[in-house]
Amino acid sequence: MSVGRGRDADIVELFKPVASITGLVIVWYALVEAGMVGGLPGPVPVATAAVGLIPNPEVHASLVASLRHIYVPYVLAVVIGVPLGIAIGWNQNCNDLVFPSLEILRPVPPIAWLPIVILVFPTTIQGIMFITFLGAFFPVILNTVAGVRSIDEDYVRAVRCLGGSRWQVIREVVVPAALPSIHTGLIVGMGLAWINLVAAEMIASEGLGRFVWVSYTSGTFPNILFSVLIIGALGYASSEVVRWLGNRKLQWTNQTE
Amino acid sequence: MSNDNQTASDAGVRPDNQDGSIQMQNLTKIYDPDGESVTAIDEIELNIEAGEFVSLVGPSGCGKSTLLDCIAGFIEPTYGHIYVDGTRVDGPGADRGVVFQENRLLPWKTVRENINLGPKMRSETIDGRAEELLSKMGIEGTGDQYPTELSGGMQQRAEIARLLANDPEIMLMDEPFSALDALTKEIMQELLLEIWEEDNRTVVFITHDVEEAIFLADRVLIMTAGPGRIKETIDVDIERPRDLDVTTTPQFNELKEEALGHIVEEAREAMESGQ
Numbered sequence: 405m406s407v408g409r410g411r412d413a414d415i416v417e418l419f420k421p422v423a424s425i426t427g428l429v430i431v432w433y434a435l436v437e438a439g440m441v442g443g444l445p446g447p448v449p450v451a452t453a454a455v456g457l458i459p460n461p462e463v464h465a466s467l468v469a470s471l472r473h474i475y476v477p478y479v480l481a482v483v484i485g486v487p488l489g490i491a492i493g494w495n496q497n498c499n500d501l502v503f504p505s506l507e508i509l510r511p512v513p514p515i516a517w518l519p520i521v522i523l524v525f526p527t528t529i530q531g532i533m534f535i536t537f538l539g540a541f542f543p544v545i546l547n548t549v550a551g552v553r554s555i556d557e558d559y560v561r562a563v564r565c566l567g568g569s570r571w572q573v574i575r576e577v578v579v580p581a582a583l584p585s586i587h588t589g590l591i592v593g594m595g596l597a598w599i600n601l602v603a604a605e606m607i608a609s610e611g612l613g614r615f616v617w618v619s620y621t622s623g624t625f626p627n628i629l630f631s632v633l634i635i636g637a638l639g640y641a642s643s644e645v646v647r648w649l650g651n652r653k654l655q656w657t658n659q660t661e
Numbered sequence: 662m663s664n665d666n667q668t669a670s671d672a673g674v675r676p677d678n679q680d681g682s683i684q685m686q687n688l689t690k691i692y693d694p695d696g697e698s699v700t701a702i703d704e705i706e707l708n709i710e711a712g713e714f715v716s717l718v719g720p721s722g723c724g725k726s727t728l729l730d731c732i733a734g735f736i737e738p739t740y741g742h743i744y745v746d747g748t749r750v751d752g753p754g755a756d757r758g759v760v761f762q763e764n765r766l767l768p769w770k771t772v773r774e775n776i777n778l779g780p781k782m783r784s785e786t787i788d789g790r791a792e793e794l795l796s797k798m799g800i801e802g803t804g805d806q807y808p809t810e811l812s813g814g815m816q817q818r819a820e821i822a823r824l825l826a827n828d829p830e831i832m833l834m835d836e837p838f839s840a841l842d843a844l845t846k847e848i849m850q851e852l853l854l855e856i857w858e859e860d861n862r863t864v865v866f867i868t869h870d871v872e873e874a875i876f877l878a879d880r881v882l883i884m885t886a887g888p889g890r891i892k893e894t895i896d897v898d899i900e901r902p903r904d905l906d907v908t909t910t911p912q913f914n915e916l917k918e919e920a921l922g923h924i925v926e927e928a929r930e931a932m933e934s935g936q
Contacts, residue, residue, distance in 0.1 A: 559736050562765035566779035566827050567755030576778065580769040656807050658771045 445626045450633070453626035462615075467634070469610040470601060478597050481540035485593075486586055489548025494578055503549075508578075510542050514600040518607060532604040539600030540593035547592065551585025552578055561606075584657055587650035591643050598639035598658045612638075680746055681756075681830035681863035682734060687741035690727050701727040703888035704741070711746075711830070712861035716874035716881045718920065720928060724889025725867045729833050732865060733759050742927035745831065755779060758829035760837040764820040766808035770856055772819045773804035779827030787826070794822040799852070814845035818852070825856070831863040839868065848875060858902055871920045875899075876908055881916075883923045886931055893923045 429447050436446035445453075457463050491498045514535045521531030559577045568576060605613025610634050619627035678804045688705040691698050702724040709715050717725050730736045731808040734753040743750040745757065766775045776791040795801045798818040800811070802847055808816055817837055824832060838846045850873060857864060868874050875897055895916060899907055907913050 510728050556765075557762055558765045559767060561753065561759065562732070562767070563759065563778070563782075564735075564753035565733055565755070565757060565759045565833075566782065566823070568778075568782050576767065576782070580767070584768070656809075 409447065443500075443625065445629055449626045450629045453624075454630050455585075455632055457627065463631075463634075466610060466612050466615040466631075467488075467638075469614075470605065470612040470635075470638070473529070473532055473535055473605065473608075473611055474597055474601050477537035478540050478594065481537050481593060482590060485544035485589070486543050486548050487585075489545040489589075490552055490574070490578060490582065492512050492545070493549040493552025493582070494574065499549075506542075506545065514603040518604065521604075522607070532601065532608055535604040536597050536601040539596035539598075543592040543596055544589040545585070547585050547589025548582060551582030551589075553579070554585070555581045569625055584654055587647075587654060588644050590650065594643045594646050595639055598635065598642070602635055668907055679861075681711040682746055683707075683709040683831065683863065683865070684744040684747075685732075685741065686744075688731060688738050688743060689740040690724070690731060690736065691739040702731075702738075703890050705889075705891060707882070707891060709863060709865065713880065714857060714864045714866065714878045716866045716868060716878035717873045717884060718868060718881060718924065719889070720886045720924070720931070720932055721869065723884040723886035725884055726835055727889065728884075729759075729835050729865060729867055732831075733757055733833050736909050741925070755783070755827055756829055757831045757833055758823060758824035758827055758833040760817070760820055760832065762836040762839060763894060764808070764816045764819055766816060766823065770807055771805055771807055772800075772811070775808065775819065776804075776823045776826045778823065786930030790826055791822075794825055795819075797825075797856070798822045812845075814841050814849060817841065817849060821853070821856070829862065831865070834864065834866045836869070838873070839870070844893035846873075851904060853877065871917055871924065872908060875916050875933075876903065876905070877911060877921065881920060883920060883927070885927050892927060893920075895920055 435441045436444055461590055472499050472571060488502070490501055493499070517538065518531075518534050521534050522528070525531040525534060552582050555578060560573055563573050601611070602613040602616070605611035606617045608614045616628055616631045616635075619625070619631065670899050685705050685707045687729075688707075689703055690701045692701055693699075705728065717728065719725055727736070732750065734747075734750050735756065737751075750757075766772070767778070770778065772795070773791045776794055777787045780787045781792065791804060792801070795804055798821060800815050800818045800822070803811060803815065803819065808819065811819065838849050841849060853864075854877060864877075866874070866877055871881075875895075878897055881895040881897060882891050883895070884890065885892045897916060899910075899912060899916075
């Protein structure tokens, strides 16, 4: 392949995400112009609103609050979900004892948790954090379990016959072999943490979810769409950060020719 | 050259005190998929001397790998026992290293980290050992690469290096060269003999290639299928050190004819009994 074609291909690669988002805006514009989406504001009023909102301190405060709400639960979900997932995936007894309860709790949507957390937690923020935690926790744990279960038994055997103990097998084989799948869980978990966070923040006194709710009750519809876009972009960006961090640790998976 | 006094028969007694002898008594493994029991290996009695190179040949599904897995301690026999130097096998151990058909180098570790893994897990010092083994195996300079960056032949070299770093008394090899191209395979066979002649570890080598079995081994065991038993033992009295030129000698061809005769007979019986 010539250098020139390679560079053209790079430009095409760069252009694809831009084209994707441009396409989304065009569809949105067309739907609004055709009057098919009720009172939904089009791209132009939202862009106008954005000009006013981007320097707005209230928006900044909401954004910072949301980042604070998501950070702690996400870290907790990883710290608890990964070891528990390894235990469930590796040990049949642990699986039989823990997994059925998890599967019952998993399909419960974040909104359904709201009344429960209001009852249980002393502060609303703790409740919101718990719901956010659940969003990240299930994808993290399920992907960890799947990663551990798909390990090729012969790698375990190879380390055992080199003299590895059971703990050394977990450290040298189980964890690294499951890491690509755990990484996927961390990316998906980040996305779901944002979804749950925004839903739960509707009852909060601060945060982007709160901002959406207030914009709705006060009838400033372009503000709703602006914050929806910000939430989407933040969710996307934080998943990409997790992806990027993971890819640096998982260099070996890219070595296959 | 005759070495009758060294090549033990199946019922032979361990002649010396070197480590790495294997005794199998009444070794039987019955699998039970869906309640229908399948006897993979049946009442195998076999002694392998310390330092002996034994090849196991037989049709696929004859229980060769099951036998090897039992010696490695990966699976438990249904009946019978295996002893290594008089100690009963009850799980995998560093005294018995395995070379797999498709190598099982850990893909998330570099070649050097793979080679150092065994000693590292025992907290042993490993200064320079990896480099020494890489050059011994003819793959110097690959230490920092990941296994998947190497060719199939180089991966098998690295896996053998990893085993040697661990200094096992017994090397269990499950068709280690069968996935390699013909030329690489021959080079690996000669390399393996070179290594073996240096320190005379016990080797149990599984293959379905009769020429490979004879070229490498002191003793070729021919297995029957369904249930797996040892049908025949062929002593290979070809002088060592060997190189691939011996494969064209009349002596080699005679042994090959004999082995093939048994295998063909076995295949015919298996076919007639409808398997």
